[in-house]
Amino acid sequence: MKTLMEDIKNRTFKRVYLLTGEETWLRDQYRKRLKDALLAPEDTMNAALFEGKGTNPKEIIDLAETMPFFAEHRVIELRDSGFTKHACPELADYIPEIPESTCLILSEAEVDKRGRVYKAIKNTGRIVEFKRQDERTLMRWVLGTLKKEGKNISEETMHLFLGRTGTDMENIDRELEKLLCYTMGRDVIAAEDVEAVCTEQTENRIFEMVQAITDQNQRKALDLYADLLAMKEPPMRILYLITRQFHQLLHMKAMSGQGMGKSEMAKAAGVPPFAVGKYLAQCRRYTEEQLRRAVEDCVDAEERVKTGRMGDQVSVELLIVKYSGMGTRMEN
Numbered sequence: 001m002k003t004l005m006e007d008i009k010n011r012t013f014k015r016v017y018l019l020t021g022e023e024t025w026l027r028d029q030y031r032k033r034l035k036d037a038l039l040a041p042e043d044t045m046n047a048a049l050f051e052g053k054g055t056n057p058k059e060i061i062d063l064a065e066t067m068p069f070f071a072e073h074r075v076i077e078l079r080d081s082g083f084t085k086h087a088c089p090e091l092a093d094y095i096p097e098i099p100e101s102t103c104l105i106l107s108e109a110e111v112d113k114r115g116r117v118y119k120a121i122k123n124t125g126r127i128v129e130f131k132r133q134d135e136r137t138l139m140r141w142v143l144g145t146l147k148k149e150g151k152n153i154s155e156e157t158m159h160l161f162l163g164r165t166g167t168d169m170e171n172i173d174r175e176l177e178k179l180l181c182y183t184m185g186r187d188v189i190a191a192e193d194v195e196a197v198c199t200e201q202t203e204n205r206i207f208e209m210v211q212a213i214t215d216q217n218q219r220k221a222l223d224l225y226a227d228l229l230a231m232k233e234p235p236m237r238i239l240y241l242i243t244r245q246f247h248q249l250l251h252m253k254a255m256s257g258q259g260m261g262k263s264e265m266a267k268a269a270g271v272p273p274f275a276v277g278k279y280l281a282q283c284r285r286y287t288e289e290q291l292r293r294a295v296e297d298c299v300d301a302e303e304r305v306k307t308g309r310m311g312d313q314v315s316v317e318l319l320i321v322k323y324s325g326m327g328t329r330m331e332n
Contacts, residue, residue: 038075055081086115213323249291255268
C-alpha cells in the first residue's frame with residue numbers, strides 16, 4: 001500500500017497494477033484513489049470498465065492501443081476477470097507492450113502466482129496485496145474516524161464493537177456509520193450504544209452458541225439456533241460454522257499445548273488477537289480427543305443430510321441437543 005501511495009503522490013505511475021487480497025473494502029478504496037489520480041472524475045471518455053469472467057482480452061488490447069482523448073492517460077479497469085487465476089496468453093504477452101499512455105488496473109479476488117499474467121504484471125507493473133488488517137490497525141482506523149467526528153470511545157467498548165463487527169472493513173465501516181448516526185449530539189460512545197445498533201455477525205452468534213453448548217446451557221443454545229433460522233440462515237451453513245468453530249477450538253487446544261503465545265496463535269489460526277482469549281477459555285473445558293470427536297460428529301451430521309437419512313434442520317438440532325444437554329458431558 002505504501003508503494004502505491006508513493007506512486008500516486010509522486011505521479012510516477014506504472015502501466016499496469018494488480019490489486020488483490022481478501023480485504024475487499026480496502027482494495028476498492030485504493031482502486032478509487034488510483035483512478036482519481038490518473039483521470040479527472042468527469043473524464044468518462046478515457047475510462048473503461050470490464051467486469052466478470054466473460055471479458056474478451058482482444059477488446060482490452062485494442063482499447064489499450066487507442067491514444068487517450070485530450071488527456072494524459074487512458075485507464076482500463078478489470079474486476080474479477082479471472083485472468084490472474086486462469087491462463088490468458090494474449091494478455092500475458094501484451095502486458096510488457098502496454099503503451100505509456102495506458103494504465104491497466106486489475107482488481108482480482110483470486111490470483112495464481114505461478115501464472116504468466118501474474119508474472120508479467122510483477123515484471124512490468126506493481127502488485128499490491130490487501131490482507132485482513134490486525135486488531136491494532138483496525139482500532140487506529142476506527143479511532144481516527146471517531147476523532148474526525150468529535151467522538152470518544154473506551155478501549156472496552158472498542159473491543160465490544162470489533163467483537164460484533166468482525167475484521168471485515170466494509171462491515172466495520174457500515175456499522176460505524178450507524179453508530180455515529182445513533183450517537184449524534186453526544187461526545188462519548190458507550191457499550192449500550194454498540195449493543196443497541198450494531199448488528200452481530202452470524203459467526204458471533206455461532207460462537208455464542210458453542211459457548212452455550214460448552215456451558216451445557218441447552219436452552220440458550222437452542223434459542224440461538226432458532227434466532228439464526230429466523231434470520232434465514234440455512235441449517236447447513238449453521239452446521240458448517242459449528243464444525244469450523246469446533247475445528248478452530250481443536251487447533252487452538254493443540255497450539256496451547258505446544259506453548260505458543262497468543263499473537264502466534266492468532267496468526268496461525270487466522271483470528272483477531274482479541275478473540276484468542278475467548279477461544280482458549282472454551283478450549284479448557286475439553287480434551288483434544290473430545291474436540292476431535294465433536295468435529296467427527298459434525299461431519300457425520302452433514303453426511304446424514306446429504307444421503308437423505310435426516311432433514312437438515314433436525315440434524316443440526318440433534319447435534320446441539322447432544323452437546324448441550326444438561327448434565328451430559330462429551331466423555332459420555
